[in-house]
Amino acid sequence: MSAEVFGESLIELAKPLTVTTDGGFMSDSTLAFRHYKVQRLRRLFQNKSYRYTEQRFVIEGVNLLQAALDANAEYESVFYDPDIKSHQQALQLLLRLQNRGVRCYELHPGVMDRIADCVTPQPICAIVVLHEYGLRLLKSLIDVPGDDRLSLGNGESEVIYLPGQNIATGVDQDKSRLRFLVACDINDPGNLGTLYRVADASSMTAVIVTKSSADPFSPKTIRSSAGSAFHIPIISGVDIGEVIDSCKMLGINLLATHVSQGIDYAAYQYSYPLAVIFGNESRGLDDSVIKDCDVAINIEISGRAESLNVAMAAAVICFEIRHSGSMTSKN
Helix, strand or coil: CCCCHHHHHHHHHHHHCCCCCCCCCCCCCCHHHHHCCHCCCCCHHHCHHHHHHHCEEEEEHHHHHHHHHCCCEEEEEEEEHHHHHHCCHHHHHHHHHHHHCCCCCCCCCHHHHHHCCCCCCCCCCEECCCCCCCCCHHHHHHCCCCEEEEEECCCEEECCEHHHHHHHHCCCCCHHCCEEECCCCCHHHHHHHHHHHHHHHCCEEEEEEEEECCCCCCCCHHHCCCCHHHHEEEEECCCHHHHHHHHHCCCCEEEEEECCCCCCCCCCCCCCCEEEEEEEEEEEHHHHHHCCCCEECCCCCCCCCCCCCHHHHHHHHHHHHHHHHHHHHHH
């Protein structure tokens, strides 16, 4: 069977048969630019405050939608370009989502180009539920290892769901290995998303993003994470002062990173649980933050480069922390 015939057969299957009262599993007609669903999607692409008001964010492209699906993310709806029939992977993913009961809508030709965030628009995007965990997740990981219930202080408990997993099954609960990456004043969403990838690849327990950083759920941040945003918990909406106070209260060792001062990262003896804080791309961490931490660490630069990009520095340090943790567990 040719690719063209294969694509045509899939697109026919993806076409709707019925329409529900709330707008349908799939609408019988394509959505124009001014349709209210398209305008809502556009606002979620562009407006940070609207994302948090709606508790929704947008993901683009096959890889991100697949990562979200594999992580059991909560899909609200999917939108696709009529040219999707020329993208077999996107078509197959569309069918999987449709078969799972996700509402899928075809857009008029050219609409995706007008609303998409990336330079080269993808043939498919989706709206997914945004979960803000806050420092309650940090406390739950330290206080109730092995349990997915967090006490609300009123005799009740709340089940917290991480991306695709709950705490009990998705996060290493051994206190001797809990480690957190803190992104403080990271302005570039590309860097922030890359920090998610670093944390994911180096087996950090969670990422903590301060309010002063870029939007943790902007399209560029999520795109730069290459799917890692769905693999690791993201604690957001907190001030660095709150992070420091909470870590001290919970017995989490605080490590400040500095471009030149402090102990060499490879010589330092890491103790757990720990949180390593990475600062602004140009200014680094404020002196007051460094002073409040237990220790400052740095990466010695032997060449003529002034410093490393924050994501590169994070990769070096986080993989050293992982290596140190694995050596400690063996001993």
